[in-house]
Amino acid sequence: MLAERGVTMPVIVLTGHGDVGIAVRVMKAGAVDFLEKPFEKTALLASIGVAFSRLDNSDARSLREAEARVRVAVL
Template sequence: MTPKRTVQLVDDEDSIRKSAGFMLKTSGFAVQTYASGIAFLKAVKTAEPGCILLDVRMPGMDGLEVQEVLAERGITMPVIVLTGHGDVGIAVRVMKAGAVDFLEKPFEKSALLASIGVAFSRLDKSDARSLREAEARVRVAVLTPREREVLIGL
C-alpha cells in the first residue's frame, strides 16, 4: 500500500478548511489544516512534506507573505494559491514566486485535483534530483586526491 500524499491546507475560513479538507480526504489525501499563515509557519518544520494550499487573504500574515517566508527558509513544498478575491496582479506575483497554480474560490474539484497532481509531480522531481545530488556527493567523497584534482580540472 502506498502512503497517502499530504496536503497542507492554510485558510482562515473554517468552512473552506472543512469542505476542502473533506473533499481531499475522500479523494485519498492526508490533510493537515491551519487557520492562519502564522500557525502554519510555526508548524512547517515538523509538517509532513507535501503540497500547500494557501489562501491569499488572511489576517495577520497574508498568503503572499507566507510564500515569501517559505522561500526564505528554503522550504520547497509546492504551493497552490487559493483566493476569493483574485486579480491579475496577485496572480502574477504568486506565479513569479513559484506557485504551481492560482485558483479562485469557489474552485472546481477537478481543477484543484489537477493542480495538486502537478504539485506532487513537481515534488517527485525535486526528490529525485535531491537523491541524485546525494549520490553524487557520496561518489565524490570516496575519490582519491588525484581523482578529485582531475575532476576539478574537467
C-alpha cells in the same frame, strides 16, 4: 517568499479575492497554481497532481545530488 525561508513544498493558492497582479506575483514566486473561488474540483485535483509531480522530481533530484556527493567523496 517561502523559498527564502527554506520552504520547499509546492504551494497552491486558493483565494476568494484574487486579481491578476497577485496571481502573476505568486506564479512568478513559484506557486503551482492560483485558483480563485469558486473553483472547479477538477482544477484543484489537477493542481494537486502537479504539486506531487514537483515533489517527486525534487526527491529524485535530491537523491541524484546526494549520490554525486558520495561518489566525489569516495574518489
